[in-house]
Amino acid sequence: MTQDPSISRSRPSGLRRAEGRWALLFLAPSLIGFLAFTAFPVLSALLLSLARWDLISAPEFVGLGNYIQAAKDPLFWRVLLNTVYYTVATVPLGIIVSLAFAVILNEPIRGRLGLRAIYFMPVISSTVAVAMVWRWIYNPDFGMLNFLLSRLHLPTPGWLTSTTWAMPAIIMMSVWKDLGYGVVIFLAGLQAIPHHLYDAAAVDGASRWQQFWRITLPLLTPTTFFATVVYSINSFQVFGQVYMMTQGGPNYATSTMVYYVYQNAFQFFKMGYASALAWILFAFIFVFTLIQVRYQRTWVHYE
Numbered sequence: 001m002t003q004d005p006s007i008s009r010s011r012p013s014g015l016r017r018a019e020g021r022w023a024l025l026f027l028a029p030s031l032i033g034f035l036a037f038t039a040f041p042v043l044s045a046l047l048l049s050l051a052r053w054d055l056i057s058a059p060e061f062v063g064l065g066n067y068i069q070a071a072k073d074p075l076f077w078r079v080l081l082n083t084v085y086y087t088v089a090t091v092p093l094g095i096i097v098s099l100a101f102a103v104i105l106n107e108p109i110r111g112r113l114g115l116r117a118i119y120f121m122p123v124i125s126s127t128v129a130v131a132m133v134w135r136w137i138y139n140p141d142f143g144m145l146n147f148l149l150s151r152l153h154l155p156t157p158g159w160l161t162s163t164t165w166a167m168p169a170i171i172m173m174s175v176w177k178d179l180g181y182g183v184v185i186f187l188a189g190l191q192a193i194p195h196h197l198y199d200a201a202a203v204d205g206a207s208r209w210q211q212f213w214r215i216t217l218p219l220l221t222p223t224t225f226f227a228t229v230v231y232s233i234n235s236f237q238v239f240g241q242v243y244m245m246t247q248g249g250p251n252y253a254t255s256t257m258v259y260y261v262y263q264n265a266f267q268f269f270k271m272g273y274a275s276a277l278a279w280i281l282f283a284f285i286f287v288f289t290l291i292q293v294r295y296q297r298t299w300v301h302y303e
Helices: 005-048 065-072 074-105 112-124 127-137 144-151 166-177 179-191 195-203 208-219 221-236 240-245 257-266 271-298
Strands: none
Touching: 005 271, 065 074, 065 271, 074 112, 074 166, 074 179, 074 221, 074 257, 112 166, 112 179, 127 144, 127 166, 127 240, 166 179, 166 240, 179 221, 195 208, 208 221, 221 271, 240 257, 257 271
């Protein structure tokens, strides 16, 4: 007895439709959350960047007026330069320090599992709590850092009150807080390197430094690239440290793009201008990331 071909064809299609409905049902919470809390706010910010709005009166359409205002705003350029300065200093320093600690913790030393957990604790700690602790460390009168410097007969600057030292102080605090995140990334990359490569190099007489330079670093380039992109994106969006430690001062020396967006939106009530600044920051991060992806072929080795 032969089966009707139309029946055999309808069963798979009906099954696919049922699977599609179930898939949409399970994806619905995430899709609704994405639309409500990501897509709609992003689109609203884009439309708001084309208007002037002070939260009280009705929005007034100004076209590209907010973007033109940003181009003419000297404080915007200073804040952007501060953000670039913070990123250029934090990213390489954070990667170098994280890689150094990862190499050390990858060695068979006693208590390394406990040390790995200790180094990750600042990452999961609240930025507010960490900033408060570092404000005490940087205190010029009774802070621990200046106390140690005075014992060594070195200069004791007013870290967070100095236009010269305020940004380096925030950079050091940020590198310390994100250290555990970088260590975890590099530890994963180090443990993926086949150990027989080091054995072969040792047989050929290669020193530890030569093994690190010729084996570890080249094979870690994909991990380093990933860490560079993530660190760069996070650095361009720095806010908590600035808000808690300096409020953008002294004299705008530590004011960054996200903090400037916050000021214009919630202190000056220039919601349209703040939205335009946020989109400028997005464009800057997007272009910077594209450049990194484009030129990673020249130094990243995936084989």
